[in-house]
Amino acid sequence: MTAATFVPERYNPQTNEPHWREVWERDGVFTTADDDPRPKYYVLEMFPYPSGRIHMGHVRNYTMGDVVARYKRARGFNVLHPMGWDAFGMPAENAAMQNKVHPKDWTYQNIDHMRGQLKIMGLSLDWTREFATCDVDYYAQQQALFLDFLEAGLVTRKTSRVNWDPVDNTVLANEQVIDGRGWRSGALVEQRELTQWFFKITDFSDDLLDAIDGLDQWPDKVRTMQANWIGKSRGLSFEFRVKGAPEGFERLPVFTTRADTMMGPTFAALAVDHPLTTELAKNSPALREFIAECQRIGTSEEAIQTAEKLGFDTGLKVGHPADDSFELPLWIANFVLMDYGTGAVIGCPAHDQRDLDFARKYDLPVIDVFKPLGSDDAVEDTAFVPAKTERVRYVCWHGETDTEITCQEAMDRTLALYEENGWGKGVTQYRLRDWGISRQRYWGCPIPVIHCDSCGVVPVPKADLPVQLPDDVSFDKPGNPLDHHPDWKQVPCPKCGEAARRETDTMDTFVDSSWYFARFTAPRAETPTVPAIANDWLPVDQYIGGVEHAILHLLYSRFFSRAMQATGHLAMKEPFKGLFTQGMVTHETYKGADGRWLFPEEVLIEGDSARHVETGEAVAIGGIESMSKSKKNVVDPTTIIETYGADTARWFMLSDTPPERDIEWTDAGAEGAHRHIQRVWRLVSEVAAVTPADALDSKPDSFGAEALALRKTSHRMVHAVADDIEKLAFNRAVARIYDATNALGKALSAFDGQTADMAYAVREAARFLAEAMQPMTPHLSEACWSLLGGKGLMATKAWSAVEDALLEDDTLTLPIQINGKKRADLTISREASKEAVEAAALSDETVIKFLDGNVPKRVIVVPNRIVNIVV
RNA sequence: GCGGGCGUGGUGGAACCGGUAGACACACGGGACUUAAAAUCCCGAGGCCCUAGGCCGUGCGGGUUCGAGUCCCGCCGCCCGCACCA
Numbered sequence: 034m035t036a037a038t039f040v041p042e043r044y045n046p047q048t049n050e051p052h053w054r055e056v057w058e059r060d061g062v063f064t065t066a067d068d069d070p071r072p073k074y075y076v077l078e079m080f081p082y083p084s085g086r087i088h089m090g091h092v093r094n095y096t097m098g099d100v101v102a103r104y105k106r107a108r109g110f111n112v113l114h115p116m117g118w119d120a121f122g123m124p125a126e127n128a129a130m131q132n133k134v135h136p137k138d139w140t141y142q143n144i145d146h147m148r149g150q151l152k153i154m155g156l157s158l159d160w161t162r163e164f165a166t167c168d169v170d171y172y173a174q175q176q177a178l179f180l181d182f183l184e185a186g187l188v189t190r191k192t193s194r195v196n197w198d199p200v201d202n203t204v205l206a207n208e209q210v211i212d213g214r215g216w217r218s219g220a221l222v223e224q225r226e227l228t229q230w231f232f233k234i235t236d237f238s239d240d241l242l243d244a245i246d247g248l249d250q251w252p253d254k255v256r257t258m259q260a261n262w263i264g265k266s267r268g269l270s271f272e273f274r275v276k277g278a279p280e281g282f283e284r285l286p287v288f289t290t291r292a293d294t295m296m297g298p299t300f301a302a303l304a305v306d307h308p309l310t311t312e313l314a315k316n317s318p319a320l321r322e323f324i325a326e327c328q329r330i331g332t333s334e335e336a337i338q339t340a341e342k343l344g345f346d347t348g349l350k351v352g353h354p355a356d357d358s359f360e361l362p363l364w365i366a367n368f369v370l371m372d373y374g375t376g377a378v379i380g381c382p383a384h385d386q387r388d389l390d391f392a393r394k395y396d397l398p399v400i401d402v403f404k405p406l407g408s409d410d411a412v413e414d415t416a417f418v419p420a421k422t423e424r425v426r427y428v429c430w431h432g433e434t435d436t437e438i439t440c441q442e443a444m445d446r447t448l449a450l451y452e453e454n455g456w457g458k459g460v461t462q463y464r465l466r467d468w469g470i471s472r473q474r475y476w477g478c479p480i481p482v483i484h485c486d487s488c489g490v491v492p493v494p495k496a497d498l499p500v501q502l503p504d505d506v507s508f509d510k511p512g513n514p515l516d517h518h519p520d521w522k523q524v525p526c527p528k529c530g531e532a533a534r535r536e537t538d539t540m541d542t543f544v545d546s547s548w549y550f551a552r553f554t555a556p557r558a559e560t561p562t563v564p565a566i567a568n569d570w571l572p573v574d575q576y577i578g579g580v581e582h583a584i585l586h587l588l589y590s591r592f593f594s595r596a597m598q599a600t601g602h603l604a605m606k607e608p609f610k611g612l613f614t615q616g617m618v619t620h621e622t623y624k625g626a627d628g629r630w631l632f633p634e635e636v637l638i639e640g641d642s643a644r645h646v647e648t649g650e651a652v653a654i655g656g657i658e659s660m661s662k663s664k665k666n667v668v669d670p671t672t673i674i675e676t677y678g679a680d681t682a683r684w685f686m687l688s689d690t691p692p693e694r695d696i697e698w699t700d701a702g703a704e705g706a707h708r709h710i711q712r713v714w715r716l717v718s719e720v721a722a723v724t725p726a727d728a729l730d731s732k733p734d735s736f737g738a739e740a741l742a743l744r745k746t747s748h749r750m751v752h753a754v755a756d757d758i759e760k761l762a763f764n765r766a767v768a769r770i771y772d773a774t775n776a777l778g779k780a781l782s783a784f785d786g787q788t789a790d791m792a793y794a795v796r797e798a799a800r801f802l803a804e805a806m807q808p809m810t811p812h813l814s815e816a817c818w819s820l821l822g823g824k825g826l827m828a829t830k831a832w833s834a835v836e837d838a839l840l841e842d843d844t845l846t847l848p849i850q851i852n853g854k855k856r857a858d859l860t861i862s863r864e865a866s867k868e869a870v871e872a873a874a875l876s877d878e879t880v881i882k883f884l885d886g887n888v889p890k891r892v893i894v895v896p897n898r899i900v901n902i903v904v
Numbered sequence: 905g906c907g908g909g910c911g912u913g914g915u916g917g918a919a920c921c922g923g924u925a926g927a928c929a930c931a932c933g934g935g936a937c938u939u940a941a942a943a944u945c946c947c948g949a950g951g952c953c954c955u956a957g958g959c960c961g962u963g964c965g966g967g968u969u970c971g972a973g974u975c976c977c978g979c980c981g982c983c984c985g986c987a988c989c990a
Contacts, residue, residue, distance in 0.1 A: 043943090082990050122990065195988070206988040254908055258985075261907050335986050338905040368905080372987090387905075465987095472988065542990070580984060583908080588987095617984090659983085689916045689929060695983080697916075705930055708943095715944085760920095768918070768928040775928090782945080848924035853971040855924050893970055899923040903970045 044714035046678025050812040054155055062828050063157045065113045067554075067566050074110035075570050076102045077550055079578030079586075080117045083143040083165070084124060087150045089618040089660055089698055090579070092670045093686045096809075097615060097763065098577045099156045100687065103808035104758045106157070107832040113570055115553040116151065116158045118144050118165035121172075122542045123206065125476045129508040136476040137504065140167055150671055154679045155811050157828065162556045166545035171552065172478040173499030174561040175544065179481060180492050181600040182232065189231050190490070193469050194306065194332050197225040201511035204473045207333040217511075224306075224328040229471035230480055230538065234592045238263055238463045240606070241591055250611035252693070255583045262584050264464025266290045269448055271457030273301055273351035273377065275309075275363065282309045285351070288374035288462055292451070293443035294381035296430055297402035299392060301351045302344070302366040304376035310365050313347055320345055320365065327367040334370065342391050343367040354456040366391060372466055382416065389416040403427045406437065468589060470541040475506055475514040477539030485526035485533035494527050500535065513537055546586055547593035550576075550608060562602045571603065572610040575761075580614040587612070613761050616695040618686075620666040622655035630665040657697055668698050680810035681707040687763040687809055709774070710813055713802060716777055717817040720799040723784065724792040726822050729800070733790040739780065740794040746776040747798040748839040754805040755832065763809070770805055777802060796821070804833055849874050850901040851883050859900065867894045874900045 057063060078098035081091055102114040118140075125136035132139075144165055151158075164171050182188050196205040200218035204225075209216045234241075242263045245256045269292035273285040285303075289295070303310050305327040314320045323345040330336045345365040353359035361379070368387055369378050382392035382399045392399055393414065401411050403425040419425055421441040430436050430443070431450065438446075451457040471480070479500040481493035493500055503521045506514040515521060515537040526533035548561070554570040555563040578586075590608050597603040623631040625645060636643050636652050643652040660667045673682045685706035690696040736744060750773035757766035777798045784791055803817035807827050818827040842863070847870065849857040857879035861870060871892050874880060884904060891903040 079990095084990090119990070124989085204988075207986095208989045210988095258908050262986085264907095332988085333986075335905080338986085340905090342905095390905095469987080474988090541988070543987095546990085579990095580909085581990085582985095584985060585987065586990085691917075694910075694917090699916090699930080701930055702916080709929090711943090756920095764917070765928090771928050778945090846924090850923080850971070853923095853969095858924080891970065893923090895923060899971085901923075901970055 042718070044711055044813065044816070046680060046710075046812065047675075049816050050153070050155060050678055050680070053812045053815045054152070056815075056826065057157075057828055060826070062826065063114065063159050064161055065111065065115075065159045067569065069111035071109055071111040073113065073570055074105045074575075075113045075550075075573045076105065076575045077113075077115070077553070077573045077577070079576070079582060080119050080546070080549060081147065082119045082122060082124070083140055083147055085143045085146065087147050087670055089668055089670055089686075091151075092154065092682055093618055093692075093696065094577060094579070094615055095151065095154060095156055096683045096686045097613070097692055097761070098575075099154075099158075099683075099811075100758060100763060100808040101575050101577075101761070102157050103811060103828070104755075104832070106828075107804075107807070107830065108755075109831060112157075113553070114156075114158055115162040115556075116156070116160065117163055117549055117553065118147075118167075119542065119546050119549075120144065120165040120167040121477045121539075121545055123474065123476070126474060126508065129476075133508075135504070135506075137167070140165070140476075153671075153674055154683065157811070162553050164549075164552065164556050166478075166542075166549065167476070169499055169501055170557070171549075172545070174552070174558075175478050175540070175548070176481040176493070176498050176500060177495060178548065178561050178597065178600070178602065179540070180495060180498075181602070182596050183482075183492055185596070185600050187233050187236065187596050187599065189233055189467065190228055191231060191467075192226045192228050193231075194224045194226055195473075196332050197223045198511075199223055203511040203513075207331065207336075210331040210333070210336075213329040213331060221329050222331055223325075224332060227471070227473075229469050230536075230540075231467040231469050232544075232592065232596070234468045234589070235463065235465055237592055237595050238265065238465050240595065241465075241588065244591075244607060248607065248609075248612070251609075252612065252614055255580075255587070255612060255614060258583050259588055262465065262588065264462075266462050266464075267459060268292060268462055269295070269444075269451060269457050270460040271354040271451065273354070273363075273379075274357060276350045276352065276360070278309070278349065279312050282312060285309065285377050286375045287377045287379055288460065289379055290462070291381070291384065291440075291444070292447040293427075293440050294384045294402050295353075295355065295379070295447055295451075296427075297383055297400035298353065298361055298379045298381045299398045299400060300364055300380040300382075300388075301361045302364045302369050302378050302380055302391075303347075304369040304371035305365060305367055306371045307365075307369075307376040313365075320347075323365065330367070337370065338368060340367060342387065342394060344391060344395050346395070355451070355454070362397070364391075364395075373464055374462060383412045384416055384418055386416040386418065389414070401428055402430075403440075403443075468541075468543075468592070470544055471538040472541055473513045473516070473537070474539055475502065475508075477542060478545065479515070480536045480538050480540055482536045483524055483526060483533045484536065485529060485531060487531060488526055488528040488533075491526055491528050491533070497527070515539070543586060543589050547589045548597065550590070551594075551597065551603060560602075562597070564602060564604065567602070568604040572605055572608050575611040575613065576609040577613045577615060579617070583614060613692070615692050616690070617659045619657045619695050619697045620660050620668060620699075621657050621697075622664050622666045624653045624655055626650050626652075630663070632665045633668060659695070660698070673703060677703060677707045678710070678812070680813045681710055684710065684767070684810050688767045689764055691764050692761055709771070710810060712778070713774060713806065713810075713813065714817065716774065716781060717799045717803060717820060719781055720777075720795050721820045721822075723781075723786050724796050728789075728792040728796040733793055736790045736794065737788070739783070740788070740790040743776055743780045743791075743794040743798055744836075745839045745842075746773055747794075747801040748835040751801050751805050751833060752835045752840055758808065766805075767809070770802065773798065773802055773805075801833065803827065804830070845897060847874075847897075848899050849877060849880060850899065851880065852904060853901060856880065856883050863897065867896065870894050870896075870900060874902065 076098055078094045102112050106112045120140050125140050128139045129136050196210050198205050198215035198218055198220055200220035210222050213222055245260055268288055268290040270288050273287055305324055330340045347363045349363040350360040351363050380388040382389040383401045424439050427436040448459045481500045483491045485491050522535040522537055524535055550573050551562050551567050554567045594608040595606050623636045625631050635646055637646050643654050645652055685703050750769050753769045754766045800821055803814045807814035815827045844862055847859045848855045849859050857877050859874055871894050887904045889902045893901040
């Protein structure tokens, strides 16, 4: 048979894919042993919340992780690649309220369904290690960790504010507050102060900040965001002397990062929840009304900072720390945060935009402390906020006039002056706050403590763990079901034996996800970790997930590693050695004539316009946005996999778009991906049919030009794909594979079946193609491998070694520029000296023509790169 | 508001350290095969100028450099996070 007469069968993913998954499962190919002598590699994708169905974002995330896992396995590593479920959280309780289904049943049903969906993706996961964070076995160990942290002094109780729905009598999450109202009741939200549990993450502020330097396999943007979140700053701490203050409030601590503006404040302001504000409100109905109004904004910093600036003049005056006779009016302002600094600020409108907006609104004076060099313009509606390193002219500065120094110098001098005179002192401040973990909800890990009237807060003895969630709960009334449960909280005090009450708060679900990666190393252990095993596997070599977790989840996990180290559960501080943040999956949006969103399958696209599949009504094509249920611009992975197979979905997710960027799902793209799968199968089938099965058993002594060219392409492809996968540049690997596929196709159509060198090159190219695609399209590759007579499973095969001699050419083509513009090409030996290259370039016909008799001023030769002739 | 990121043909993108801008793919157009269609294969293609050839071109405006998509300064647009969504 020849290539011309061979008619291949179409590749059928519906039969092939389940077959290979069964083989992998039968052979336990992806079950990981801890005692395997090979070097360990731990690859982990952020585990999913069991919402009910997997979405395309999961497909993308898990495909990327799987490529790394399969590739590393081929490179000889003992790979740990587990999967679990981030299973506690609000949606289960919402489902319970709406559909009368128990959160536990809802969650485990969702997990069962989603596990099935993940399995058909062909992921190389060790399912024997699976767990859900709502498994009693998991949260029991989390409670043990809590008790250890408590004992180690890493846990504290203090008050903090929550969004309170006065109609439903329940605490609201920030996302449940919409325009200042409760999402269900519509009531205006209030704020309440509750005593809550906190992890003392601020004990590690400096360490969490300093250690960012060592996270050299993390994206710079995430490192910057974490550093900014911790927000270490050096500034001036001083006191306001409050004239006519209520008793105990005569002196108020204040902190400012811009000490150099202390010559120009025009007001002082307190947070709405500052103790003095509360005190003054006792005798002022107007202030109480003002506070209530501010509190309707909610507790999120975003809402507070974007709200219109509001102020209330207390009528009190405070003295400037350097000159008590310089008096500033004391205001209450809604943009001052109680959580940062001391909840009191000194307002210098000329050099802070918020202060300026506030001053303009309430007609407060604006004093220019400094001006840009060469300008005498006074600030109008834009504050002048130069970088600390910028030189500016200080108009009037402690007796000096027109001093030109940098802001940093001015700050240093102010600090020194204040310390000398006892007006204030330099202090270091952090933006980072302790981590409040208390949630007034049912579906979370119970906090294992007991409140006793005589003994106070008593930890649950470890022997009494787990504190299990009761199953018999009702969601008929709002609020925390644990709190209204008839008897769950009634327990004797472990210390004195008297009647006491269980803590009814559960933990923030971020706690669950802050150590699951450690639990995967010993998922059934009766302690949180088995340190010897955990330390062998951790840190996670490559962690992959969405950018939306760049700060909180990752910072909390970093805290947990430190806390687990302090309590003897782990030996390392940093949980994730390599981090990759992938982009989202987007899709076009569609709206019907009545303005309702439409699912993509309801829409028929015709050129630039669209209409409804059934009704034929005109459909408006909207923007390309992140897939979301609310906008219906979602594509169900299961449908895609049923239509095209998992390999097509995987291939599409890796093609074209760089993994860190958003990818747009299009039908055309999916079809294109599928065509490639079919094409590879066709080519490999053809190779199997037209070349002898033993073609690779003996290597020909020499190769003709075409065979050599094909071999160069295949070897370079395997080499480059390996490099690209190491760098997680999957889209580049895909482009390389397309290239090699095209080369194989061309070689095959010219192949007459006679020459041994070409038979060898073609077989080799086909095997390399199947092999390089294995991490991405594992089912197809397994089928190709089998067809080509490969021994054993592709999934367990070692990555092929390439021949270095085939990777580089002896000659290369250099571009020649004249005055920076490309004018000619020069083909020359890779080994040629600079002088030889220069001589060859200057004697080039085109170059001579362009020089037109002019003598080059300069010739720049960058070896193996470029020649630039300057005339 | 604050913090972070991104922006290159009709589209997704490539260009590794500042060195040939547009690899590879999608969509499109033309051709081959076919009774026909699908599938497949081949060819074409950033824009402008009449061609040889040249000019312009990486969101916009400046700058540094022999040379800028890449570095610097200033804008514009879009996206993510903001501590109780996960």
